[in-house]
Amino acid sequence: AQSVTQPDARVTVSEGASLQLRCKYSYSATPYLFWYVQYPRQGLQLLLKYYSGDPVVQGVNSFEAEFSKSNSSFHLQKASVHWSDSAVYFCALTLNNNNAPRFGAGTKLSVKP
Amino acid sequence: GPKVLQIPSHQIIDMGQMVTLNCDPVSNHLYFYWYKQILGQQMEFLVNFYNGKVMEKSKLFKDQFSVERPDGSYFTLKIQPTALEDSAVYFCASSSQANTEVFFGKGTRLTVV
Numbered sequence: 001a002q003s004v005t006q007p008d009a010r011v012t013v014s015e016g017a018s019l020q021l022r023c024k025y026s027y028s029a030t031p032y033l034f035w036y037v038q039y040p041r042q043g044l045q046l047l048l049k050y051y052s053g054d055p056v057v058q059g060v061n062s063f064e065a066e067f068s069k070s071n072s073s074f075h076l077q078k079a080s081v082h083w084s085d086s087a088v089y090f091c092a093l094t095l096n097n098n099n100a101p102r103f104g105a106g107t108k109l110s111v112k113p
Numbered sequence: 114g115p116k117v118l119q120i121p122s123h124q125i126i127d128m129g130q131m132v133t134l135n136c137d138p139v140s141n142h143l144y145f146y147w148y149k150q151i152l153g154q155q156m157e158f159l160v161n162f163y164n165g166k167v168m169e170k171s172k173l174f175k176d177q178f179s180v181e182r183p184d185g186s187y188f189t190l191k192i193q194p195t196a197l198e199d200s201a202v203y204f205c206a207s208s209s210q211a212n213t214e215v216f217f218g219k220g221t222r223l224t225v226v
Contacts, residue, residue, distance in 0.1 A: 036217075095212075100144075103158070
């Protein structure tokens with residue numbers, strides 16, 4: 001069965017610092033991969049997605065992610081974080097048989113001023 | 114952007130009673146989902162629904178759970194009877210196609226007492 005692992009439950013960085021949130025997946029083929037963000041008392045909002053092609057995908061708010069087939073990873077990155085980036089970030093995948101997105105456990109990002 | 118509306122935002126119900134959670138998905142979307150989130154933790158997949166049928170469901174989708182979307186109206190999740198462990202935030206989501214961006218509502222916080 002497919003699965004998504006986010007090894008870091010919490011990450012704290014200073015404002016202006018760079019960020020990487022890790023995501024590993026387990027699936028024999030290449031899934032469709034997503035990063036979502038959840039602000040307090042809100043639903044999830046899509047940051048970016050990867051289907052195929054260029055392994056580096058750009059998303060909203062200067063986020064980007066890099067797909068690595070060899071590492072089965074899809075890490076989220078941002079060059080310089082802002083305090084408003086504090087939220088919970090979820091990595092997700094779907095398969096090519098039209099199943100529903102499956103989410104990792106989430107990483108809570110805290111940005112210190 | 115497209116919005117998924119969930120009604121009500123909070124619901125308190127006595128254990129053993131029936132509850133119906135309502136979702137108004139994005140108007141031209143065809144795929145519908147319910148997820149369960151406890152204490153801001155992992156977004157757990159419950160069920161997805163397409164063309165009037167349950168397409169897949171997880172083991173969390175107990176026999177007491179049911180979904181329907183009669184005549185293109187609300188997409189509903191019914192729990193009958195409720196149990197204490199059903200207390201959680203339930204998120205409805207929808208998408209226009211499989212494996213594309215899924216749009217989430219803000220959730221309904223269900224408290225079973």
